[in-house]
Amino acid sequence: MIQFQCDYEEGACPQILERLMATNLEQTVGYSEDEYCKQAREKIKKACDAPEADVHFLVGGTQTNYVVIRSILRPYQGVISAVTGHINVHETGAVEATGHKVLALPSKDGKITASQVRAYYDAHWNDADHEHIVQPGMVYISHPTENGTIYSKSELQELYATCKELGLPLFMDGARMGYGLMSEKSDMTLADIAANTDVFYIGGTKVGALFGEAVVITKSALKKDFRYCMKQSGAMLAKGRLLGIQFDTLFTDDLYFKIAAHADKLAMKLKNAFLEKGYKMYFDSYTNQQYPILSKKDREKLAQKYQFSFWEQIDEDYAAVRFCTSWATSEEAIDELIQDI
Amino acid sequence: MIQFQCDYEEGACPQILERLMATNLEQTVGYSEDEYCKQAREKIKKACDAPEADVHFLVGGTQTNYVVIRSILRPYQGVISAVTGHINVHETGAVEATGHKVLALPSKDGKITASQVRAYYDAHWNDADHEHIVQPGMVYISHPTENGTIYSKSELQELYATCKELGLPLFMDGARMGYGLMSEKSDMTLADIAANTDVFYIGGTKVGALFGEAVVITKSALKKDFRYCMKQSGAMLAKGRLLGIQFDTLFTDDLYFKIAAHADKLAMKLKNAFLEKGYKMYFDSYTNQQYPILSKKDREKLAQKYQFSFWEQIDEDYAAVRFCTSWATSEEAIDELIQDI
Amino acid sequence: MIQFQCDYEEGACPQILERLMATNLEQTVGYSEDEYCKQAREKIKKACDAPEADVHFLVGGTQTNYVVIRSILRPYQGVISAVTGHINVHETGAVEATGHKVLALPSKDGKITASQVRAYYDAHWNDADHEHIVQPGMVYISHPTENGTIYSKSELQELYATCKELGLPLFMDGARMGYGLMSEKSDMTLADIAANTDVFYIGGTKVGALFGEAVVITKSALKKDFRYCMKQSGAMLAKGRLLGIQFDTLFTDDLYFKIAAHADKLAMKLKNAFLEKGYKMYFDSYTNQQYPILSKKDREKLAQKYQFSFWEQIDEDYAAVRFCTSWATSEEAIDELIQDI
Amino acid sequence: MIQFQCDYEEGACPQILERLMATNLEQTVGYSEDEYCKQAREKIKKACDAPEADVHFLVGGTQTNYVVIRSILRPYQGVISAVTGHINVHETGAVEATGHKVLALPSKDGKITASQVRAYYDAHWNDADHEHIVQPGMVYISHPTENGTIYSKSELQELYATCKELGLPLFMDGARMGYGLMSEKSDMTLADIAANTDVFYIGGTKVGALFGEAVVITKSALKKDFRYCMKQSGAMLAKGRLLGIQFDTLFTDDLYFKIAAHADKLAMKLKNAFLEKGYKMYFDSYTNQQYPILSKKDREKLAQKYQFSFWEQIDEDYAAVRFCTSWATSEEAIDELIQDI
Structure with missing residues (x-):
């Protein structure tokens, strides 16, 4: 997971x-x-x-x-x-x-x-x-x-x-x-x-x-x-x-900023992947938290392999969820997730 | 006043x-x-x-x-x-x-x-x-x-x-x-x-x-x-x-209830007077607080003689106000007010 | 009482x-x-x-x-x-x-x-x-x-x-x-x-x-x-x-001060009566609260007719008590108490 | 230090x-x-x-x-x-x-x-x-x-x-x-x-x-x-x-208890050294905090090399101080301090 x-x-x-x-x-x-x-x-x-x-x-x-x-x-x-x-x-x-x-x-x-x-x-x-x-x-x-x-x-x-x-x-x-x-x-x-x-x-x-x-x-x-x-x-x-x-x-050698930039970059990669595949985003975020709107089926499928947060029910089928990246997220993990979208 | x-x-x-x-x-x-x-x-x-x-x-x-x-x-x-x-x-x-x-x-x-x-x-x-x-x-x-x-x-x-x-x-x-x-x-x-x-x-x-x-x-x-x-x-x-x-x-001889009934009766008299003259009530109250919706002109006119509370602005002209009766309100005061509506 | x-x-x-x-x-x-x-x-x-x-x-x-x-x-x-x-x-x-x-x-x-x-x-x-x-x-x-x-x-x-x-x-x-x-x-x-x-x-x-x-x-x-x-x-x-x-x-016509003076006067009368009869006072008060030190027997006797506060035990027999006068205390009540000391 | x-x-x-x-x-x-x-x-x-x-x-x-x-x-x-x-x-x-x-x-x-x-x-x-x-x-x-x-x-x-x-x-x-x-x-x-x-x-x-x-x-x-x-x-x-x-x-292999025992042992070594040299202890502690009573001169001398807490002034000259050992205190440090007492 x-x-x-x-x-x-x-x-x-x-x-x-x-x-x-x-x-x-x-x-x-x-x-x-x-x-x-x-x-x-x-x-x-x-x-x-x-x-x-x-x-x-x-x-x-x-x-x-x-x-x-x-x-x-x-x-x-x-x-x-x-x-x-x-x-x-x-x-x-x-x-x-x-x-x-x-x-x-x-x-x-x-x-x-x-x-x-x-x-x-x-x-x-x-x-x-x-x-x-x-x-x-x-x-x-x-x-x-x-x-x-x-x-x-x-x-x-x-x-x-x-x-x-x-x-x-x-x-x-x-x-x-x-x-x-x-x-x-x-x-x-x-x-x-x-x-x-x-x-x-x-x-x-x-x-x-x-x-x-x-x-x-x-x-x-x-x-x-x-x-x-x-x-x-x-x-x-x-x-x-x-x-x-x-x-x-x-705060030595801009470490704080470098690791944050890393997370943002991966989050945007993920966001763009969702958008390209036609998903809508609940909030238009450009930071490390991304909120795609997913159908129940999609949520269940992704949940087999990934953990993410439930955010808000939109209608009977669709709900907004949250994916977070962080300083520790690897590009491989994001790529794998993007594959599975 | x-x-x-x-x-x-x-x-x-x-x-x-x-x-x-x-x-x-x-x-x-x-x-x-x-x-x-x-x-x-x-x-x-x-x-x-x-x-x-x-x-x-x-x-x-x-x-x-x-x-x-x-x-x-x-x-x-x-x-x-x-x-x-x-x-x-x-x-x-x-x-x-x-x-x-x-x-x-x-x-x-x-x-x-x-x-x-x-x-x-x-x-x-x-x-x-x-x-x-x-x-x-x-x-x-x-x-x-x-x-x-x-x-x-x-x-x-x-x-x-x-x-x-x-x-x-x-x-x-x-x-x-x-x-x-x-x-x-x-x-x-x-x-x-x-x-x-x-x-x-x-x-x-x-x-x-x-x-x-x-x-x-x-x-x-x-x-x-x-x-x-x-x-x-x-x-x-x-x-x-x-x-x-x-x-x-x-709580002797039902005093509490008698004085409250008095106030309610006068409040309903007032409410009905407002309704009869075509005014709308902001809340459908059957107790001692009554909330007619009045135009600015009506509010200003009544304010010359009576004090009442501003409750909420409805649109540019109209606002809901509150009139309270109490155990101490006299029938004469209500009648006078009804006259002036 | x-x-x-x-x-x-x-x-x-x-x-x-x-x-x-x-x-x-x-x-x-x-x-x-x-x-x-x-x-x-x-x-x-x-x-x-x-x-x-x-x-x-x-x-x-x-x-x-x-x-x-x-x-x-x-x-x-x-x-x-x-x-x-x-x-x-x-x-x-x-x-x-x-x-x-x-x-x-x-x-x-x-x-x-x-x-x-x-x-x-x-x-x-x-x-x-x-x-x-x-x-x-x-x-x-x-x-x-x-x-x-x-x-x-x-x-x-x-x-x-x-x-x-x-x-x-x-x-x-x-x-x-x-x-x-x-x-x-x-x-x-x-x-x-x-x-x-x-x-x-x-x-x-x-x-x-x-x-x-x-x-x-x-x-x-x-x-x-x-x-x-x-x-x-x-x-x-x-x-x-x-x-x-x-x-x-x-605060009209010095009422506040007059009634307070009345209470103080009676309290001092009481204090002096205790002192004259050889009782000691726990605190040397010159206001409306007086704290004589009384034996158990004296306390019990006075308690038959008067209510006063227990303040602090001094030894097995003696305790300090408190008598308060107020704006409402009558000279007669004090005199009666003094009689009974 | x-x-x-x-x-x-x-x-x-x-x-x-x-x-x-x-x-x-x-x-x-x-x-x-x-x-x-x-x-x-x-x-x-x-x-x-x-x-x-x-x-x-x-x-x-x-x-x-x-x-x-x-x-x-x-x-x-x-x-x-x-x-x-x-x-x-x-x-x-x-x-x-x-x-x-x-x-x-x-x-x-x-x-x-x-x-x-x-x-x-x-x-x-x-x-x-x-x-x-x-x-x-x-x-x-x-x-x-x-x-x-x-x-x-x-x-x-x-x-x-x-x-x-x-x-x-x-x-x-x-x-x-x-x-x-x-x-x-x-x-x-x-x-x-x-x-x-x-x-x-x-x-x-x-x-x-x-x-x-x-x-x-x-x-x-x-x-x-x-x-x-x-x-x-x-x-x-x-x-x-x-x-x-x-x-x-x-809580693996009793680590918590072993390190605490170490500190206590060193504290008792220190306490005994103070006692042997005729100092009095302010509290009779058998744990890692020790409270010798030291003269001003002694306090100043020890303070050149060691840091310890002031606890309470006893009289003009003497005061209780506190020495703490911990899991991290080395036997060498204690021995050095004992030497300097």
Whole structure:
């Protein structure tokens, strides 16, 4: 069985394991105050062209999302998100568990627009009863989205300008950041991301690391005491250097970007194969997640050899499914799958 | 300016104030452990035909809603509600502040159905990733709803049967309970409510009291330590007898029901006047809230003399508004308004 | 049975009930946006000599304490309190329920000192692991304390100066404020309180009102969105005018101060009677709570006719008990008790 | 600089890194539902002689503590702990952040006794105002404690018998479990721990793993939906197999116990060296943490070559410090240190 179910089914880039091996018996202080973390921070800040940013290393995506969000919001504020946003649907209410409502905006492609945010904000403050309604306190987006789609630079700039104008910090969930940046449709660099958000994270778990997410806080007002929030949430790894070593490795010689580009390339090969054979795609994704619409018969046939995710029933026969590639997917596996389509 | 904006613009039934006056200098123990509360509890249990029920007195609706909900749910569970439910839209995220997501179901008339609940429940448990999704833990309804609509006995029975089968406690917000029970369309008594829910409350604030909501817990498993939850939430009134005296008065000689019937009667008179003059109603309410659709010109004209709530814009010209009657509304005020329509 | 068990066993000052009666059928907007609340706010601000303050009306003490505290703290911060503080011992963990630890300092008399706060603060920030420890975020005191003791003006000034220097907002719980201010040992006015705290409240429940606490926020940075916090916590009374009318009455013709002075006078009469007869007092209180140390035999004898609170066992025979006077205590009741000592 | 500052300054046992290397490109499902986790669970259950237990893998200690605690308590309940307990002092209020008070009992050696728990429980339920006080809902202990001390089998049995009688689940924090079990003073096996607690965890982070804690739930009533709690708290590792592989390795050929025994042996060698040279120990520890009392001069001298933790100032000159050994400490390092004492 070849797995395309998600993008975290293997361990880590071999380079990472080698570094962990090589440094294993070194003694370092804990809680990410070691030299490896310092190095990794410097490389990330450089890659982001954000010398003043704070960089923190956390373990996983759900954890990172709720720690960032709770570090920003006041108790009576909520976070604006696409209705399909990971925080709204797949984190067992982690954000609500910290006391905050997710304010879900409709979205077809997983993205939300500057005008949606403005309309929601205006509706809130124009409501005579606004004190009886959760106050919008920040905006959450993901890039790529749950649907594999990405923001263009102009879309992000417009959204960020609106957020700044309205005083709503903009937080980007970059669990799959690499796959977004290396998409053939991407017109953004990490520096563009850093320049057009207040805080974001660079996902490691799904892009080559054993685990780990690097939070980059560019807005000064959001930096204070973030480590307290991490510790309180059980999100400060004792052997923090494990995160430092991994991100240092990923940000050496552009490894992070190279492995992401590899996954995107294979995903596009797969997408084009589906399209050529007349299949429709549920979302028009140019990243490592692809969503063909398959008949029951096709799904059953492919399921004999491949694992993939069920996404959504379209009609009685057809359903959208998801195939993920990753840094670890081999060209052979994709070619075999394409043969079998 | 005559106010029809909401149903809590006056103080309390004169009988209540008289009782408060008469008992003012008596000394009683605090925290609703006094004799007045005991009497009121007995009367309420009798009216509910629920001799085994626990009855608690809280101060207001938002408070009551979140205290009941947090007393029931496990941390990772959410509460199913109509998307229009008060807890979902008008309580500043009080439920989320206690850590729980409101699981909103679509609703046109403010009600939710047994089949909706079942479908949601099934979808959750059939999802391979259900551990990543907030678990449905209970069901919240209001009666009447925010839209003035009420459940029929058979609807409630079906909903409750489903909830019991699925192990989801059913909680009814009865902030306007009296207006629901005395509606000309109602086929339920308080005993029917008690027999077809696990916990509900009888609203006092909007039905004749200065303040106060009487929570009735019929399901044994939900009774334990409710007073701890109340105290922790700041919902245990020091001079608890104020609540006991008020509910004792309301449940003496059917006062609660008589004043609610009065409000419903005037509301129907108003509704019929609107209908006769060709106006449409946004919701088909038979309780004390009425939602005519008025042109901008009509709204402006009426607004010179009356206060009412804006509800929702329909098109450029027309909007739904809300007129509320209450125990305190006079027939003269309604007649005057009808004249002016 | 004559009750000295606590100071909230009667209803309210007759003047309050009369005002409620007189205004009962007036129509006002809800949620404390009515004229009575506005008037009451003005009178309170004047009494506090704090024209820029924000004044909010809540229902009870536990509610007020946790709403104020959660409105101030960041998630990883705690509130410094005397170990005997009401929030630490008698509110069922209401503060912790909002996510914040109570940082308890030892106290013999219920008060905490400027030097204790400074030492705690310094110990925190000097700890190499301070990020692993709850950060002190504000200071809570009560005046009078749970032990009936009061701060002198110089003590409060010193404490406040320290708090300001350390950036810790100072919050005073004034559930029994009147009894503190009117104590024969008090050298402070309400204006002194306002000038030497960042936020405090004037207790109504225990000093003449049916219920109600008036929060006074003098520090600008703490004012923002307080009403959102209230509403979210179920602490915004629908018929807010009930609070406005009560506080307006209490702050008309110095009623609040007169009734408090009455209670203090009777308490001192009682205290002196105990002392004259050779009894010892557990705390040296000059307010409405008195704590004689009685033998078992004395306790049993008095308990036949009077209710009072058990406070703490001293040795096998002796225990401290508490007698409370209030605005409603009659001189006759005290005289009778003194006779029976 | 040789580090004895804590027991998590190196990576992991080489065997673990080798297994991670060897399995790196295998594809497994996520979230600890893979075969490695299954294997590890079986081995742990066997080592615990607890075939019916549930075993879950989390990432770190703070996370594990609060996830277990919040999965057990009702909102108004608190957790009894020694005042020195890790949850009370070194987790930035993680337990309070989930809404629960830590109910701290005095402790000289880090342990709490059955009679302390009973006394606290009785005092709560005998208090007339118990509804105004946080209800004790469970008991937290650590083994070894923060002070290096361990429970004897009879102490634990007595404590557990009391907890069962009182209906208080007993939770043991075993962040350093190995070092406790292999202490020369230990009279318990893992099976004894499992038989005398309701839930506990086997620490990996401090005993040979890169990270990871294995929660063992023996009491049926505590098993339900634990994975929901994990996911909601961001404590469910995406690549769960990393935890499975690590614990599988640690529980193969008694590796976990062998490496812990090694650390204990070196710690006792160090302790004895201190004692022989006339130093006093602050706690009488027989595990991997040792607490000699050193003069300022001695501390400064040793600090030139070794890193260790400051623990507590004793008088102007003397202070207790902490030296930790671990699975990774070499006999040479200890011998060198002994030489320098």
